[in-house]
Amino acid sequence: xxxxxxxxGREAFIMSKTKKGLSICLLCYVLWGILPVYWNLLGGLNPLxxxxxxxxxxxxxxxxxxxxxxxxxxxxxxxxxxxxxRYLAPAAVLITFNWGLYIWAVNTGxxxxxxxxxxxxxxxxxxxxxxVFREKSTKLQLAAVALAFxxxxxxxxxxxxxxxxxxxxxxxxxxxxxxxxxAGADPVAGIAVESLVITPFALAxxxxxxxxxxxxxxxxxxxxxxxxxxxxxMPLVLYARAVNDIPFIIVGFFQYxxxxxxxxxxxxxxxxxxxxxxxxFIFIGLGLIVFSIALVRNARYYDNSAQQESVRVK
Numbered sequence: 001x002x003x004x005x006x007x008x009g010r011e012a013f014i015m016s017k018t019k020k021g022l023s024i025c026l027l028c029y030v031l032w033g034i035l036p037v038y039w040n041l042l043g044g045l046n047p048l049x050x051x052x053x054x055x056x057x058x059x060x061x062x063x064x065x066x067x068x069x070x071x072x073x074x075x076x077x078x079x080x081x082x083x084x085x086r087y088l089a090p091a092a093v094l095i096t097f098n099w100g101l102y103i104w105a106v107n108t109g110x111x112x113x114x115x116x117x118x119x120x121x122x123x124x125x126x127x128x129x130x131x132v133f134r135e136k137s138t139k140l141q142l143a144a145v146a147l148a149f150x151x152x153x154x155x156x157x158x159x160x161x162x163x164x165x166x167x168x169x170x171x172x173x174x175x176x177x178x179x180x181x182x183a184g185a186d187p188v189a190g191i192a193v194e195s196l197v198i199t200p201f202a203l204a205x206x207x208x209x210x211x212x213x214x215x216x217x218x219x220x221x222x223x224x225x226x227x228x229x230x231x232x233x234m235p236l237v238l239y240a241r242a243v244n245d246i247p248f249i250i251v252g253f254f255q256y257x258x259x260x261x262x263x264x265x266x267x268x269x270x271x272x273x274x275x276x277x278x279x280x281f282i283f284i285g286l287g288l289i290v291f292s293i294a295l296v297r298n299a300r301y302y303d304n305s306a307q308q309e310s311v312r313v314k
Contacts, residue, residue, distance in 0.1 A: 030257065036262055053226075055096060061232075081185070088190060092194035092197040095173075095194055098169060102169060112263065113165040118258055122255060122288065126145065144291035145291075147290060150283050
């Protein structure tokens with residue numbers, strides 16, 4: 001009986017951890033999905049000034065998180081790790097470009113382009129996984145990527161419109177993920193280091209070129225800019241926590257929630273998709289459906305293989 005109770009207790013613990021992980025993952029992608037609403041509140045400010053503040057206050061927020069949790073040593077250890085820094089430095093440049101382009105796109109009425117970019121992100125990330133990490137692929141997964149790029153190609157040929165914003169956002173974020181994976185750093189410390197690398201440049205740029213923006217910013221906008229640090233870092237911290245508590249395939253399905261919320265917000269704000277965007281959305285949507293089917297098949301295959309191996313061992 002004690003043994004049985006121990007097993008039940010362990011299963012209850014795992015179930016509780018999984019439920020908590022699902023809640024954290026859901027909150028993470030909801031926050032990412034509604035970020036355009038937040039940046040639109042700062043629409044009257046220079047996007048470059050917003051970017052500078054976003055970098056600076058993201059650093060402040062992550063350092064506070066590390067300090068409160070007693071993990072400042074992780075930040076120091078990451079800074080001393082030359083192998084990690086070799087990847088985190090370019091990662092910092094990539095995420096800065098991604099953040100700046102995202103803010104500019106949102107505040108200039110190109111919300112649908114950002115949504116399209118993050119729909120493309122899983123497929124771009126998958127393609128980079130094959131090219132960089134030599135990960136195995138299936139014909140179905142390759143077909144999903146081909147569908148997405150077919151949509152981009154048709155838009156380019158038929159409408160003379162290339163989705164620069166969408167491609168740039170998805171490619172920069174996916175490449176950022178590659179550098180993060182190679183760095184293998186503590187999630188929160190890694191974000192703090194990335195922000196720290198760019199913060200001196202952000203401070204210098206703001207002081208030298210953005211004096212007018214600094215002097216005219218209202219108290220409300222200043223509070224929003226400070227909050228932008230938390231709005232930037234919090235989803236990344238939640239994401240790092242979620243991937244440790246629930247299967248990665250579930251995290252993969254949740255990531256479609258964020259661009260869907262962004263797309264909905266763009267439509268509410270009165271943006272009308274162009275013909276080229278509609279074509280891209282259709283093909284990328286088909287690609288994501290095929291890609292999801294491939295993920296489910298792979299998950300079932302590995303589950304069955306694990307069960308067979310367990311029976312064989314017994």
